[in-house]
Amino acid sequence: MRPSFPRPPEPRFVPAGEHPLWDEALATVNRDLAATLPGQHPLCLIAYPADADEDEDERVYVALADGNAHGNALQPAGSADWALWGIADAAQDTITGCLWQVWPVCTLHGLGMHLAKQSGRPVWSCAGGGRPGDPAHVRAAVGELDTVHRPHRPNRKRRKDGKGR
Ligand SMILES: [Zn+2]
Incomplete structure (x- = not known):
């Protein structure tokens, strides 16, 4: 007989290195987050153990720094582009669902x-x-x-070092 656990399984933060494709994708998406919501801590990965009576891997989510996540678990990604798609999609779900704000917003249209x-x-x-x-x-x-939120201002640096013409 399998024992039953009255408490829900504890999630864990996923350390860097376990899922290199997701790590890289998360770093990319965190650049967008830093550019658009500068007050937010970077997103991280959080894993929930598989259900005891189901033959599956743990489920990994994109979470806020406090561990809150929203939406579906990440699907295994076979390529960097698919990993980036999955992470960006999950990040959008988590930010929208946990922070109650639309993200990311087009600054030209406010959409x-x-x-x-x-x-x-x-x-x-x-x-x-x-x-x-x-x-x-x-x-x-x-x-x-x-690149669209903080456009380069090449003139500024030139003036600072006094070598501009
Ligand atoms: Zn637009």
């Missing part, structure tokens, strides 16, 4: 963006203004929202 694929890479896509001349558009590749 929540959704994942799309462009040349095989996951990108953040916005539905656009819904008017002629203001169509749906890709805002940035996942991991590159900092």
Whole structure:
């Protein structure tokens, strides 16, 4: 007889190195988080043990730093692009579900963006203004929202070191 456990199984934080594809994808998505919600701690991975009477692996979720997660468990990823898609999708679920805020938002239109694929890479896509001349558009590749939120200002550095012409 299998003993029964009255307490729900304890989740654990997943240390770096256990799932290299997910680690890399999470670092990429955390760049988008830092660029758009600077007050948030980086997202992490949290694992829940499999149900005792089911033959399955533990379930891994993208979680806030406090361990809260929302949405579905990650699906095993066979490639970096699929891992990035899965992590970005899960991050969006967790931020939306736990923080009650739309993420990420297109700063041009004020609209929540959704994942799309462009040349095989996951990108953040916005539905656009819904008017002629203001169509749906890709805002940035996942991991590159900092390039549209914090654009380079090459002049600034030049002035600082006094070598600008
Ligand atoms: Zn937009």
